[in-house]
Amino acid sequence: MSTTPNPGHMLLGMQFGNGFGAQPHAWRAPGVSPDALTDVDAQVRHAQTAERGLFDFLFLPDFLHLQQDLDHEPPTITLEPLLTLAAVARATERIGLVTTASTSYNDAYTLARQFKTLDVMSRGRAGWNAVPSSGEATAANYGRPALGRTEKYERLHEMVQVMQGLWGSWEEDAFIGDQAAGCYADAAKVQPIGMQGRHVGSHGPLPIPPSAQGQPVIFQAGGGGNGLQVAGRYANGVIGAVFSIEDARAQRAALRQAAADAGRDPDEIKFFAGVMPALGDTVRDAVDRRLALGKDVLPQRVGYLGMMLGLSLGPEHLDRPLSPDQLAVTRPHPGDPRSERALAVARDGWTVREVLAHGVIDYHPTPVGPAEVTADHMQEWFEAGAADGFWVSIDVYENGIDEFVDQVVPELQRRGLYKTEYAGSTLRENLGVPHQYGLDPRLG
Amino acid sequence: MSTTPNPGHMLLGMQFGNGFGAQPHAWRAPGVSPDALTDVDAQVRHAQTAERGLFDFLFLPDFLHLQQDLDHEPPTITLEPLLTLAAVARATERIGLVTTASTSYNDAYTLARQFKTLDVMSRGRAGWNAVPSSGEATAANYGRPALGRTEKYERLHEMVQVMQGLWGSWEEDAFIGDQAAGCYADAAKVQPIGMQGRHVGSHGPLPIPPSAQGQPVIFQAGGGGNGLQVAGRYANGVIGAVFSIEDARAQRAALRQAAADAGRDPDEIKFFAGVMPALGDTVRDAVDRRLALGKDVLPQRVGYLGMMLGLSLGPEHLDRPLSPDQLAVTRPHPGDPRSERALAVARDGWTVREVLAHGVIDYHPTPVGPAEVTADHMQEWFEAGAADGFWVSIDVYENGIDEFVDQVVPELQRRGLYKTEYAGSTLRENLGVPHQYGLDPRLG
The missing domain is CATH 3.20.20.30 (Luciferase-like domain)
Known part of the structure; x- marks a missing residue:
């Protein structure tokens, strides 16, 4: 050895x-x-x-x-x-x-x-x-x-x-x-x-x-x-x-x-x-795992996510994807290095709650999926x-x-x-x- | 219970x-x-x-x-x-x-x-x-x-x-x-x-x-x-x-x-x-156990034992019991509460080394034997x-x-x-x- x-x-x-x-x-x-x-x-x-x-x-x-x-x-x-x-x-x-x-x-x-x-x-x-x-x-x-x-x-x-x-x-x-x-x-x-x-x-x-x-x-x-x-x-x-x-x-x-x-x-x-890591058999499974785990926590982070994306977001936005209008004006906040990824995930069409479930505001990068x-x-x-x-x-x-x-x-x-x-x-x-x-x- | x-x-x-x-x-x-x-x-x-x-x-x-x-x-x-x-x-x-x-x-x-x-x-x-x-x-x-x-x-x-x-x-x-x-x-x-x-x-x-x-x-x-x-x-x-x-x-x-x-x-x-405790099948065994364990330490304590007993003791006394003349003049030193027991053990006829092996100068009382x-x-x-x-x-x-x-x-x-x-x-x-x-x- x-x-x-x-x-x-x-x-x-x-x-x-x-x-x-x-x-x-x-x-x-x-x-x-x-x-x-x-x-x-x-x-x-x-x-x-x-x-x-x-x-x-x-x-x-x-x-x-x-x-x-x-x-x-x-x-x-x-x-x-x-x-x-x-x-x-x-x-x-x-x-x-x-x-x-x-x-x-x-x-x-x-x-x-x-x-x-x-x-x-x-x-x-x-x-x-x-x-x-x-x-x-x-x-x-x-x-x-x-x-x-x-x-x-x-x-x-x-x-x-x-x-x-x-x-x-x-x-x-x-x-x-x-x-x-x-x-x-x-x-x-x-x-x-x-x-x-x-x-x-x-x-x-x-x-x-x-x-x-x-x-x-x-x-x-x-x-x-x-x-x-x-x-x-x-x-x-x-x-x-x-x-x-x-x-x-x-x-x-x-x-x-x-x-x-x-x-x-x-x-x-x-x-x-x-x-x-957010592990799951599929990306959907991994997101669901984090949705369940963050049920009460994720909604509290919606305002901060909005700041990262240059949008005003509230609880009413949680369960739908960003609209084309929102996507058109969003820009990643330069003060938070996680903003780019948050935007990329949002562009994939996930709901705001699901974007949060990707760990985009977590302490370290979160790969999501298998x-x-x-x-x-x-x-x-x-x-x-x-x-x-x-x-x-x-x-x-x-x-x-x-x-x-x-x-x-x-x-x-x-x-x-x-x-x-x-x-x-x-x-x-x-x-x-x-x-x-x-x-x-x-x-x- | x-x-x-x-x-x-x-x-x-x-x-x-x-x-x-x-x-x-x-x-x-x-x-x-x-x-x-x-x-x-x-x-x-x-x-x-x-x-x-x-x-x-x-x-x-x-x-x-x-x-x-x-x-x-x-x-x-x-x-x-x-x-x-x-x-x-x-x-x-x-x-x-x-x-x-x-x-x-x-x-x-x-x-x-x-x-x-x-x-x-x-x-x-x-x-x-x-x-x-x-x-x-x-x-x-x-x-x-x-x-x-x-x-x-x-x-x-x-x-x-x-x-x-x-x-x-x-x-x-x-x-x-x-x-x-x-x-x-x-x-x-x-x-x-x-x-x-x-x-x-x-x-x-x-x-x-x-x-x-x-x-x-x-x-x-x-x-x-x-x-x-x-x-x-x-x-x-x-x-x-x-x-x-x-x-x-x-x-x-x-x-x-x-x-x-x-x-x-x-x-x-x-x-x-x-x-x-000094354990042994007999008192003799227990003393022998402590003699073996204290081989190099016990002799260093002979002078202090002499002080406890009101005698002048040195290495030359280690392997014999106190003599009748010594026993006649010994008295337990009032400044060390262990002196009485040391004298009692010496009166039983043990050699000076064996008296020490009874733990008479140890930190706590030492019962010796089975x-x-x-x-x-x-x-x-x-x-x-x-x-x-x-x-x-x-x-x-x-x-x-x-x-x-x-x-x-x-x-x-x-x-x-x-x-x-x-x-x-x-x-x-x-x-x-x-x-x-x-x-x-x-x-x-």
Whole structure:
């Protein structure tokens, strides 16, 4: 077995949220238990299905305040991501376990210890999406004022560096374990790091030896100039929010340039484009699936769709296609990159409600129809150099992950675009990113 | 099945540390893998054995800096306790999952979220040992000065209160889960707590509904006047370090009084006395077991034993009993409560090394010999009102937990002192402590 992925194969991560799925009304879908938020066994089952599909990693978004309208929707996040992944780790073998954790509201020692524990427990499958936190709601949950912009980004850099320093505080060959001689470790190789920045410091060492991949992989959201710089310096994985091949290629190129600017090989950063497939035996079936799933949500979006199309749309327009008069004056709003596709779908003659059911206002592009449609989308983007892989948001986890694994994955494999077994056993191996232990010596 | 324990039955918790056992050289014992620190599967197996023995809970000590001499010993703590317990939770059904977490170096929102997640994942089996942290080494790992004594205890109170407030931020019937009506929860019953103390504050709510036991059980170390007050106000379990029945009775009585002073029923606090059994088919076998286990450690303790006995002892005395001349002048040192027992063992004619092998300088009393000796110890203390139960430190987890479960547990059951099945399914039920949700309204 090789331990590096075939460069002709796309990588895949899966959004792993609240136990229900990526669509707000997933919790009401047929066959879904309303208790899935609190049912870790269901989450383990979903993770195992993703692993059956050879997904390279699960990716858990996280937020530090409750932002849903609980009358109508569950929280979008898992109860707590690190403990959830600790439970998932023992029930899986190969799939990577990546979660967001805030660089603004954690202590480096605690967070470094928790991520490294996950990495050791999972035998080298942990990843950390290092993101700063903004906003008054989160700050209020921590009983202190929100960080200013400068401090927020300084703290992000310092957290990554101090945590990587702590992760490297046992030299890789420090553990000995010679029972006869009574020699547990070479204590001279377990040393304080004594790092102290403006906002974050830790003396160390951690009480934890290296994992099977040395230390967790860093992910980053990568938005904006600061985010790009952070990703360029530290990240091996970046999740993008992109709606066109051109935009994705530009973001990927900027990231690769940022890596080069930091003295790294651009191939060390893998860029993942989001995709939210709407699967069905036919396009009609797929649209019907989303109509059912979005029954109460889609109508609320009609006004926004109108804005995207340069029309005034209201509930009275929902169940008919745009008229020739409307189509004659419509123009895609330049402020929303999803507008072009919304217009294209509308021109195909779908009703306004059906246009919305195509996911034209969703967080990621939504291919609609049989597995081939999603595979076509992914192939086109991948072959255009728009992404190294995809971050797949499944609308309803229950059955939905199985459908993706049983329909889209084999189609990608038939096309020679996807692996038929894991390349390795650690997340680094499966992503094809280089070994790193402690701080990156190239960053000075 | 009853859901409250029989008051004639003692409760049992088990020390659950680094994967090896409570004796420093457990990692070198026959049959032990030197990799146990990083092997969560081994820890799960040990937890399952403890559950087979109907232990009410596992209890994980924790420290926020590495304090071992790694050349000769592993860290005494697990990699990270909350993630370890998350992994153990899925592989067990009834045993409680209690860990220490610092009130000095955690944020209330994060820690409340993590403990409540463990509580939900385990279906109501989590407990939090709320302890303040002292010392420069820990402070240095967090890159800030150590807390002063006053702030440390103020922060302890505030952390417990804010965390309990957050735990109660969903009313117990807030979750609805009506899929047909599209009603996930009654958002009016999920409210901010807006608590702000001098050191700790959080707005809330948490994104987590109640667990099967409502919220985690509070444990406390309970030492000193401040600790006693904290335990009296909040704790349902206290782990004591006591070496005589008299001392244990006094500590237990003081705790019960502290609960009464806080307006609570004293029976709401369960006091656990530590015990570190040395098991063997005979007393000789048990001593030999500890001689082998302590081969390199026991000789280092000879000077301290001399101090306890009022003698000057050195390595040259190790392999002979105290002489009649020595015995004539020895007197137990009043500053160490273990001195009386050390002298009694020495008077039985054991060599100095064998006296040490009786665990006379260990952290908890060590009954030495067949299971009946340990059962006698526990029975005597329990029936004297010295403890509601015991915190059992197994010297070597591998095989050692099985020995306790297969030998001591049945002996206690034969004597009518121990349950033959779990009283309930939550930690609260198994401890026989009352329901609590959110802050205790009696504390005002």
